[in-house]
Amino acid sequence: MMHEMAYKVCVEKVKxxxxxxxxxxxxxLRDTIVSLMEDYKERSKEIMNGGGKLVCVTGASGYIASWIVKLLLLRGYTVKATVRDLTDRKKTEHLLALDGAKERLKLFKAxxxxxxxxxxxxxxCDAVFHTASPVFFTVKDPQTELIDPALKGTMNVLNTCKETPSVRxxxxxxxxxxxxxxxxxxxxxxxxxxxxxxDPSLCRETKNWYPLxxxxxxxxxxxxxxxxxxxMVVLNPGFIFGPLLQPTLNFSVELIVDFINGKNPFNSRFYRFVDVRDVALAHIKALETPSANGRYIIDGPIMSVSDIIDILRELLPDLCIADTNEESVMNEMLCKVCVEKVKNLGVEFTPMKSSLRDTIVSLKEKCLL
Known part of the structure; x- marks a missing residue:
């Protein structure tokens, strides 16, 4: 407990x-409260940009899309979200549990x-976020498993958008x-x-099916x-990590689990990651910024595998994290990537250490680590 009686202060000099x-x-006190309430209303207007607007998110159960849905709901949008199987609780429960979902989220099978x-x-819908597309780097049938869903799926969505006058x-x-x-x-x-x-020809020649x-x-x-x-506005994110909303591992976060287990699937000495929350926000900024146009690369700074391992060891002191194979067969150093365009949308990048920490916390909470 602090002092029972405050000391006296002489203010004669200022008088x-x-x-x-x-x-x-x-x-x-009254004027202070009035001012704070007015400021709160103004800030609420900024946050609730989506009030009354109806948007669609495809592939909503996915890593990026789940965060897009979450942020849209927080900003006041009403969301129509598609999933492949409405009966699969692993694809729907985390979406239905989001703040605002009961009032402003409806799921559709597609x-x-x-x-x-x-x-x-x-x-x-006023706008459509098309995120649905398979993410596999090892496939038996590239055409069926990757190319057809990505290409035909995109064209199916765009054809529907073309025939829907409300989509802006x-x-x-x-x-x-x-x-x-x-x-x-x-x-x-x-x-x-x-x-x-x-270059599609290069992708075919080198059998890089996902890039193709x-x-x-x-x-x-x-x-x-x-x-x-x-x-149309296109977002081009790189490797993504950060906290998961869905209950299952996705490809890029699984890479972090691989590092923890001493594996380096791509045999690369350097990686570049960006936080999923930044990627989701960039999508929404691309909608809310009237001047947004063309493509937007979203990628983080270059990190060496050894630096990533050092951070993971600091965050997980109780685990014995093995060194990964340092015999890289891939890039000795990654190229630089310009992200000034997406920054101009008002996207600020989460520090990588914070992203890694939040990823680890999320993995533990979901018993995936």
């Missing part, structure tokens, strides 16, 4: 300057390969995989920006949008 303490303390599958979900903007989730696989090869001295496009699926889908989307007057 000699002509200052008179005439404002009653009750009036001061399949990327079924024409008109997205009509009901997109009907009446489409935000498409692509990847830096649609940026970096090109000829001539990207060098460490290069500064990659939104003008870089992956992303560049084919993005190229087709740009052509369709141009031909049909669709206002």
């Amino acid at each position: 000699s300057l002509g200052i008179e303490f005439t404002t009653p303390i009750e009036e001061t 399949d990327l390969l079924e024409e008109s599958s997205f009509e009901q979900a997109i009907e009446g 903007r489409v935000i498409l989730t692509s990847s830096t995989a649609a940026v970096l696989f090109r000829q001539p090869p990207v060098e460490a001295s290069d500064v990659v920006d939104e003008t870089f496009f992956s 699926s992303k560049i084919l889908a993005e190229n087709a989307a740009w052509e369709f949008a141009k031909d049909n007057g669709i206002d």
Whole structure:
């Protein structure tokens, strides 16, 4: 307990300057509260940009999409979200548990390969976030497992958007995989920006099927949008980590688990990660910023595997984290990536150590570590 009686303070000197303490303390408190309430209302208006707006998010159970849905609900949007199986609780429970979901979230079943599958979900929407696309780096049948769902799914969604007069903007989730696989090869001295496009021929030749699926889908989307007057913005994120909302591991966060277990699946000495919350916010900023256009690369700073391991050891002192294989067969140093364009949308990047910490906390909470 602090002092029972406050000491006296002499203010005679300041009074000699002509200052008179005439404002009653009750009036001061009242005016302070009024000011705070007005400020709160203004801030609420900024946050609740989506009040009254109806949007669709495809592939809503996914890592990025779940966060997009969460942020949209927090900003006052009403969301129509698609999943492949409405009866799969692992795909739906975490979405239905989000703040605002009871009042402003409705789930729809949709399949990327079924024409008109997205009509009901997109009907009446002001905007569509198309995130649904498979993420696999090892496949037996690239055409069936990756390329068809990515390409045909994107075209099915865009065709529905074309036929839906209410849709004013489409935000498409692509990847830096649609940026970096090109000829001539990207060098460490290069500064990659939104003008870089992956080369489909090179992807086929090197059997990089996931990058091929992303560049084919993005190229087709740009052509369709141009031909049909669709206002489309594309986001190209790199490797993503950060806390999970869904109850299962996704590909990029599994990479962190691999590091903890002493594995380095890509045999690379360097990686670049970006926080899932920053990626989700960039999607929403791409909708809310009228001048947003073209592509936006979202990627973080270069980190060596040894630096990542050091941070993980600091965050998990009770675990014996093994060193990964340092015999890299991939890039000796990653190229630089320009992210000034996405920063101009008002996106600030979460420090990597904070992202790793929040990822670890999330993995523990979901018993995935």
